[in-house]
Amino acid sequence: MEIIRGKAFVFGNNIDTDQIYPGRYLELTEHDEIARHAMEGADPSFAGSMSPGDLIVAGTNFGCGSSREHAVITLKNAKVGAVIAKSFARIFFRNAINQGLIAVEIPALDPLGIVPGDSMELDLIKGECIVPGKGKATFPPLPEHILSIIQAGGIFQLFREKGVRAPG
Amino acid sequence: MHALEKILARASGKERVSAGEIVVAQVDVAEVNDLYLQVVKSFYELGGEKVLFPERTTFVFDHYSPAPSIKAADNHKKMREFCAEMGIPHLFDIGEGVCHQVLVESGMVGPGRIVVETDSHTTTLGSLGAFGTGVGATDMATVLISGTLWFKVPRVMKIVFEGEPRNGVMAKDLILHALGELKQDAALYKAVEFCGGTVRTMCQEERMVLCNMAVEMGAKAAYIEPDETTWEYLARYGWKKEEVFLTDPDFEYESVHTFAVSGLKPKAALPGSVDNVADTDSVKNVRVDQVFLGTCTGGRLNDIRVAAEILKGKKVAPGTRFVVIPASRRIFQDALMAGYIGTLVEAGAVLSTPGCGPCLGAHEGILAPGEVCVATSSRNFPGRMGSTDAQIYITSPAVAAASALAGFVRGPEAL
Numbered sequence: 001m002e003i004i005r006g007k008a009f010v011f012g013n014n015i016d017t018d019q020i021y022p023g024r025y026l027e028l029t030e031h032d033e034i035a036r037h038a039m040e041g042a043d044p045s046f047a048g049s050m051s052p053g054d055l056i057v058a059g060t061n062f063g064c065g066s067s068r069e070h071a072v073i074t075l076k077n078a079k080v081g082a083v084i085a086k087s088f089a090r091i092f093f094r095n096a097i098n099q100g101l102i103a104v105e106i107p108a109l110d111p112l113g114i115v116p117g118d119s120m121e122l123d124l125i126k127g128e129c130i131v132p133g134k135g136k137a138t139f140p141p142l143p144e145h146i147l148s149i150i151q152a153g154g155i156f157q158l159f160r161e162k163g164v165r166a167p168g
Numbered sequence: 169m170h171a172l173e174k175i176l177a178r179a180s181g182k183e184r185v186s187a188g189e190i191v192v193a194q195v196d197v198a199e200v201n202d203l204y205l206q207v208v209k210s211f212y213e214l215g216g217e218k219v220l221f222p223e224r225t226t227f228v229f230d231h232y233s234p235a236p237s238i239k240a241a242d243n244h245k246k247m248r249e250f251c252a253e254m255g256i257p258h259l260f261d262i263g264e265g266v267c268h269q270v271l272v273e274s275g276m277v278g279p280g281r282i283v284v285e286t287d288s289h290t291t292t293l294g295s296l297g298a299f300g301t302g303v304g305a306t307d308m309a310t311v312l313i314s315g316t317l318w319f320k321v322p323r324v325m326k327i328v329f330e331g332e333p334r335n336g337v338m339a340k341d342l343i344l345h346a347l348g349e350l351k352q353d354a355a356l357y358k359a360v361e362f363c364g365g366t367v368r369t370m371c372q373e374e375r376m377v378l379c380n381m382a383v384e385m386g387a388k389a390a391y392i393e394p395d396e397t398t399w400e401y402l403a404r405y406g407w408k409k410e411e412v413f414l415t416d417p418d419f420e421y422e423s424v425h426t427f428a429v430s431g432l433k434p435k436a437a438l439p440g441s442v443d444n445v446a447d448t449d450s451v452k453n454v455r456v457d458q459v460f461l462g463t464c465t466g467g468r469l470n471d472i473r474v475a476a477e478i479l480k481g482k483k484v485a486p487g488t489r490f491v492v493i494p495a496s497r498r499i500f501q502d503a504l505m506a507g508y509i510g511t512l513v514e515a516g517a518v519l520s521t522p523g524c525g526p527c528l529g530a531h532e533g534i535l536a537p538g539e540v541c542v543a544t545s546s547r548n549f550p551g552r553m554g555s556t557d558a559q560i561y562i563t564s565p566a567v568a569a570a571s572a573l574a575g576f577v578r579g580p581e582a583l
Contacts, residue, residue, distance in 0.1 A: 014352055014441065018549040022556075023528035026203045027232060027239040041551040061353035064386060065549060066528070067288040069206050069304035090357050090388055091288060095304035155306060159214045 004081040004102065004122040006053035008114050008131075011042055013059035017071040017092065020063065026070060034070055035077035052079035055122065057114050059085065063092025069099070076101040082122050084109065084129060097146055100154035104129070106139045124150075170324045172359050172391050174413035175299045179282045187323040187422075195224070197276050198311045199285040201267045202229040205243045206305035207286060208250050211312055219254040220315040226258035226276070227251055228267035233523040235262070236531035265496025265522040266464040268292040268300075268380070273498050275405040279394045279412045284311060288383045289464050289546065294359075294390030295372065295379040296398055297412055301389045322359040322388045323422035329366035331430035336580035338474070339374035340466060340544070340564035342366070343381040344435040346427060348445030356386035358422060361415075366429050367392060372401035373470040380465045381546055384442045434567050434579035439540075439548055439559035448567050448579035457539040459484075459572040460553075461517075462493030463527045466544025466565050469499050469506075475569035476508035478580060484516035485575025491533040492517045493525035515572075529553045535560075542571040 019041035021034070028034050039046035039056070056062075056075070062085035063071060072095040075083065082102035086109050096103040104122065112131050114120070121130040127141035142150070149155050169177070169184055177185045179193035200207045211219075219225055227247055235241035244262075251259045260270050267285055271277045271293070279297030283290060286308050293300030303317070311317050329342055360382040367375065375397075379390035392398075399409045433447040461467065461475050472494060484490045492512055494500035500522050503509045513519065526533035527545040535541055535558035543553070548560035563571070566580040573583065 016547075016549040018529070018547070018552045022551050023530055024534075024554070026528070026530065027237060027243060029205050029209065029239075029243065041549075041556055061356065061386060064352060065288065065547060067286055067302040067304055068203060069306060072304070073206070087353060087356060089353075089386055091302055091304060094307060098304065098306035155310075156210070156213045159310070 002123065002125045004053060004055065006051065006055045006081040006120060008055055008057045008116060008118040008120050009046060009050060010114060010116045011056065011058040014061045014064055015042055015058050016065035017063060017068050018065055020071040021068060021074045026068060031073055031077045034074045038074040038078040038080070047078055050078065050080070053081040055081050055120050056083045057109065058083065060087045062088050064089035067091045069095045072096050072099045072101050084122070097149055098155045100150050100152065102150055104139055106137050108137060111135065112137055169416055170419050171297070171393065171413040171415045172299055172324060172389060173321060175280050175282065176319060176321055178280070185321045187321050189321045190318055191321060192316050192318050193282055194316055195284050195311050196281040197224055197226065197271065197283045198308065199226045199228060199267050199271055200308055201231055201286055202233065202244060202247065203231045204286040204305050204308065205246055207308045207312070208246060210306045210309035214309050214313060216309065216313045219256060219312045222255045223257060225256045225312060226260065226271065227256065228260040228264065228270050229262045230266045230523040231528060232530050233262040233521060263497055263521050263523070265499070266467070266524055268464045269468070269496040269499070272296065273405055273496055275407065278402055278407050279398070279410070284308065284317060289380050291383045291387055291390040292376050292380040292464060294382070295375040295392050296402065297392065297394035299389050302383065322357060324359045324361055325355055326361050326363065326421040326424045328364035328424065328426040329362070329429050330364045330426065331366060331428050333366065333429045333432060336434055336566050337432055338564040338566055339370060339377040341432060341435045342427070342429055343378050344437055344445045344562065345432055346425070347381065347384055347437070347443045350385060350425060352384055352386060352443040354385045355382065358387060359389040359391060360385065360387045361391045363393065368395065371470060372397055373468040376468065377465060384546055434564060434581065436567060436577060437548055437562035439561060440550055442546065442548055442562060448563065448577060449582065451561070451577040454540060454577040456488050456542050456571050456575055456577060458489045458491060458533060458535065458541045459568050460491045460526060460533060460541060460543040460545065461565055461568050462491070462495065462525045463545040464495060465546040467493055467495035467499070469502050471544060471565035472499070472503045472508045473506065474565045476511040478566065478569035478583070479515040479573060480511050482515055482573055484572045488572055488575045490517045490572040491520060491525065493520045493532065494522045497522050526553050542568050542577060544568050
């Protein structure tokens with residue numbers, strides 16, 4: 001869980017939630033059905049060509065647009081290993097943590113020169129993103145609280161373990 | 169402190185808060201829309217048994233309204249059952265309108281309130297001096313269970329509009345101009361305050377457009393300091409003037425961006441990206457298949473009035489479809505009474521149920537590959553309104569009406 005290995009799928013800046021999960025599928029509620037449409041608006045072949053653990057590498061403002069949690073559910077259930085972006089839109093980022101989808105912000109991604117198909121390794125404990133033969137970028141390791149949510153597979157398990165919070 | 173910080177401090181029982189701090193705040197109003205059966209699923213997955221404050225909770229059926237498919241109908245059915253079981257009194261069923269407008273008209277939202285909705289355009293409510301922000305399904309489920317939500321106190325960016333806009337230039341043109349200059353990630357993790365002389369003389373409905381579109385810059389929340397215009401508007405929905413939090417004179421904004429508006433021309437966000445903005449008079453020879461006037465951005469009474477004035481006694485161009493969807497039932501009724509709807513229908517408009525309409529590509533006017541649409545909504549990402557090969561120009565209601573008349577992308581000044 002702490003080390004993720006996979007191939008890179010590369011996208012640009014401002015990949016919005018309509019590209020991650022088109023609005024016409026929002027009525028779907030079953031997670032495995034939702035997973036079939038991952039990234040369909042940006043790359044219709046994505047869901048069919050990725051393998052579990054593969055990584056999405058993107059530019060700035062990944063997940064901008066609507067608040068739809070489907071955008072996270074689709075990537076998580078397609079078994080995307082992690083999303084690495086120069087920056088994230090805030091609702092997407094919150095949703096990702098809540099659902100246990102790994103989202104790592106690395107503003108200085110360009111020097112790695114990641115191209116589609118590159119093998120990559122993400123170490124969540126050390127805060128390192130390694131592209132063998134190309135180099136390494138670092139990021140602040142995920143805080144323990146966030147890591148514990150991800151390790152639990154989302155906030156659900158954690159919420160149940162800790163019990164329902166009282167208001168206040 | 170900024171007024172928004174004071175709102176967060178009040179709601180989290182603190183004397184003061186500052187940017188970057190994480191607070192757990194009491195939520196005054198929570199709203200779930202009909203895209204989000206996931207809220208109900210998450211509620212039970214989190215171990216939820218009862219909604220802590222049913223009277224502060226609302227459901228609005230707007231995105232798939234009336235239900236266009238069996239699946240959507242079933243989602244509505246399950247949500248009605250959830251409301252009945254949890255004793256949630258505020259269920260706004262099909263046809264009541266888009267959630268943000270419906271909440272305002274319900275009288276539940278006013279200055280200083282903390283409002284969370286499962287919709288990114290909740291920033292609209294900042295135009296009333298509320299702290300309004302969009303959340304996902306799981307966050308919302310925790311709100312239903314606990315009545316609270318954690319927030320990181322955002323830094324606040326200030327956008328100042330000064331000067332008198334030309335005839336035919338609307339709030340939408342101003343915010344598109346700002347988006348074109350600042351770009352769509354300018355306000356990531358931040359709040360945006362709108363001020364300046366132009367904003368002070370704007371009607372409340374135009375102010376709502378600015379705050380609505382703040383999310384297209386990535387904003388967490390938006391804000392306009394309440395004044396007489398705000399209270400006059402709120403009085404219609406049962407509000408009486410009350411004391412509001414004011415921003416301290418020594419508050420330091422994250423950044424300040426000032427725009428002189430008197431020279432601005434009507435704008436359009438070009439297909440694919442809301443921050444790729446041009447003057448409409450530079451968009452030449454673009455034939456329009458559909459014009460859409462509606463949504464939480466551009467479907468209010470003022471928007472319908474502007475379109476009706478442009479189209480009065482005239483006809484929509486042959487070969488161009490004109491879909492009009494009032495943002496709420498009340499707006500629909502007001503527009504009927506004022507005669508605007510009659511004018512638009514006479515001109516060739518097609519009316520549909522108050523709600524989100526085709527804005528998110530769910531129903532009521534989806535686009536085919538290769539089609540061009542001029543829309544008063546807020547988003548033109550590829551595939552937003554249907555085919556990824558359709559082209560969407562985002563404009564003001566005045567440009568939309570002028571384009572419907574011409575059958576080409578056209579500013580009102582060209583008529």
